[in-house]
Amino acid sequence: MSIKNGVLYIVATPIGNLGDISPRALETLSQVTLIAAEDTRHSRTLLRHFGVDARMLALHEHNEYQALEKVVDCLRQGNAVALISDAGTPAISDPGFALVRECHRQGITVSPIPGPSAAIAALSASGLATDSFVFEGFPSRNQGARRTQFQELGNETRTMLFYESSHRVQACLQDMADIFGVERPAVLARELTKLHETILHGTLGSLCEALQQDPMQSKGEFVLLVSGKPERQDEALGPEVERTLRILMQELPLKQAAALAARLTGEKKNRLYQHGLGLQAEK
Numbered sequence: 001m002s003i004k005n006g007v008l009y010i011v012a013t014p015i016g017n018l019g020d021i022s023p024r025a026l027e028t029l030s031q032v033t034l035i036a037a038e039d040t041r042h043s044r045t046l047l048r049h050f051g052v053d054a055r056m057l058a059l060h061e062h063n064e065y066q067a068l069e070k071v072v073d074c075l076r077q078g079n080a081v082a083l084i085s086d087a088g089t090p091a092i093s094d095p096g097f098a099l100v101r102e103c104h105r106q107g108i109t110v111s112p113i114p115g116p117s118a119a120i121a122a123l124s125a126s127g128l129a130t131d132s133f134v135f136e137g138f139p140s141r142n143q144g145a146r147r148t149q150f151q152e153l154g155n156e157t158r159t160m161l162f163y164e165s166s167h168r169v170q171a172c173l174q175d176m177a178d179i180f181g182v183e184r185p186a187v188l189a190r191e192l193t194k195l196h197e198t199i200l201h202g203t204l205g206s207l208c209e210a211l212q213q214d215p216m217q218s219k220g221e222f223v224l225l226v227s228g229k230p231e232r233q234d235e236a237l238g239p240e241v242e243r244t245l246r247i248l249m250q251e252l253p254l255k256q257a258a259a260l261a262a263r264l265t266g267e268k269k270n271r272l273y274q275h276g277l278g279l280q281a282e283k
């Protein structure tokens, strides 16, 4: 591969396991004239590990607007530039959005070199519905604002994805349990791709308990995933519908059990699927 001059490359880097860097990411990083990085010291260590020695410029949340002018100048002079963050995909809860927007404004080509992103990695392994989801980034650090944010998501039917730090994960889960209900299926994806990778499945109530019982589970980096509100949550499934679903779930994967139960009972497939997730979480 040879990179193109005057292009900004958005390069994803590993979220833990260094083996997840892509060959195309390494080629790009070794060929560009300049690498804009969230933390140059951190990234230089990573790049050195891969034998990449490049000119670097710091672009982080405190200097993004000044730094982006330098990056745009470099691109306008016909150089190729890469943007990386500390881990994962730049501009996803990381610096980069303002630079990308400015490049589009100025007619500069922006090209992604895709790779790891904690949110998508967590969703793919969560077992929660993946057909439709909403990424909420970091909930507010302020408890009042955080609870308001969750209340506003009260009717959200899609799977909800959040990033959270170890300092707040317990408090955040407790607020979610208060607002979405202790029975809501949820997943805590911790330290993905690293030595202590753990994916806890359950309900918001059971996850709160798990963290209270084992403080180790609050250490590291997390993605929190919460199942969307089941449609017509207020009305219980009829006893025959529930019985049919339970029997089919003993024999079939949930998706197929819900589809077959929908055909047998006339109930909506998605509602049965969501209800099935709750039944699985009870086990």
Ligand code: SAM
Pocket: 015, 016, 085, 087, 088, 089, 090, 091, 092, 093, 094, 116, 117, 118, 119, 162, 163, 164, 165, 189, 190, 191, 192, 193, 194, 221, 222, 223
């Ligand atoms: N841009 C990054 C991406 O694409 O994944 C996310 C950057 S954001 C500042 C960092 C947050 O991502 C962490 O606080 C945590 O919520 C999540 N995260 C990053 N690495 C993770 C990992 N290995 N396991 C679980 N969550 C992770």
